[in-house]
Amino acid sequence: MSEQTVPEAARERPLHSIRTAQPEPQLEVAARAARQFLEALGVDCDTPSTERSPMRMARAYAEMLSARPFELTTFPNDEGYDEMVVVRGIPVASLCEHHLLPFTGVAHIAYLPGDRILGLSKFARVVEMFARRPQVQERLTKQVADWLDEHLAPRGVGVVVEAEHSCLSLRGARVGGAVTRTSALAGLFRENDATRAEFLDALRA
Numbered sequence: 001m002s003e004q005t006v007p008e009a010a011r012e013r014p015l016h017s018i019r020t021a022q023p024e025p026q027l028e029v030a031a032r033a034a035r036q037f038l039e040a041l042g043v044d045c046d047t048p049s050t051e052r053s054p055m056r057m058a059r060a061y062a063e064m065l066s067a068r069p070f071e072l073t074t075f076p077n078d079e080g081y082d083e084m085v086v087v088r089g090i091p092v093a094s095l096c097e098h099h100l101l102p103f104t105g106v107a108h109i110a111y112l113p114g115d116r117i118l119g120l121s122k123f124a125r126v127v128e129m130f131a132r133r134p135q136v137q138e139r140l141t142k143q144v145a146d147w148l149d150e151h152l153a154p155r156g157v158g159v160v161v162e163a164e165h166s167c168l169s170l171r172g173a174r175v176g177g178a179v180t181r182t183s184a185l186a187g188l189f190r191e192n193d194a195t196r197a198e199f200l201d202a203l204r205a
């Protein structure tokens with residue numbers, strides 16, 4: 001997976017730049033399987049407007065299952081900034097690994113910088129990297145926190161994800177509007193009650 005392709009040597013570069021990448025999807029194979037899948041469920045894939053639907057479906061799932069590569073660029077914390085950085089409302093779009101149906105919502109991420117600070121766009125990039133794969137919300141939340149903890153080496157990091165699961169709202173229990181909140185804390189966010197409270201308060205403001 002993408003986070004495993006990060007080269008060890010990249011961590012030694014001055015700007016701490018890490019490139020992530022994923023393998024190419026086999027769209028023709030996926031489209032053939034999608035046609036078989038849809039026809040088995042009684043969907044006609046031979047009308048003028050549906051003949052390309054299996055390929056559309058293959059492309060749509062390929063897109064939902066692939067994160068865009070990015071460089072994790074960090075900068076030296078020359079000013080010694082030591083207060084909490086909070087980024088709220090990062091959009092999350094993922095697929096539940098049980099039904100392969102979307103769950104969508106927002107992530108809130110905060111950290112206490114150590115020797116380096118992170119480019120702000122990279123929070124959204126990291127969320128996308130772990131969201132664009134079959135997931136459960138708990139694992140997604142933990143993976144984002146663990147990855148930032150490992151690659152940014154902050155004094156602490158906290159991640160909260162709030163999402164609505166379409167496998168819960170559109171089928172099965174058919175419970176619309178239920179929002180699931182998950183959180184993952186590391187370093188001072190876990191060890192220090194005041195830090196944890198500051199983070200959770202910042203999400204309410």
Ligand SMILES: Nc1nc2c(ncn2[C@@H]2O[C@H](COP(=O)(O)OP(=O)(O)OP(=O)(O)O)[C@@H](O)[C@H]2O)c(=O)[nH]1
Nearest residue numbers: 096097098099135136137138165167168171172173
């Ligand atoms: N903990 C957790 N559960 C999830 C997540 N996404 C979906 N689920 C649940 O995973 C479960 C899948 O288990 P099953 O009982 O085998 O699936 P199912 O028979 O289709 O269940 P129903 O949805 O109740 O009809 C369901 O309860 C889903 O609501 C998630 O991110 N985290």
Ligand SMILES: [Zn+2]
Nearest residue numbers: 096098099167
């Ligand atoms: Zn599901």
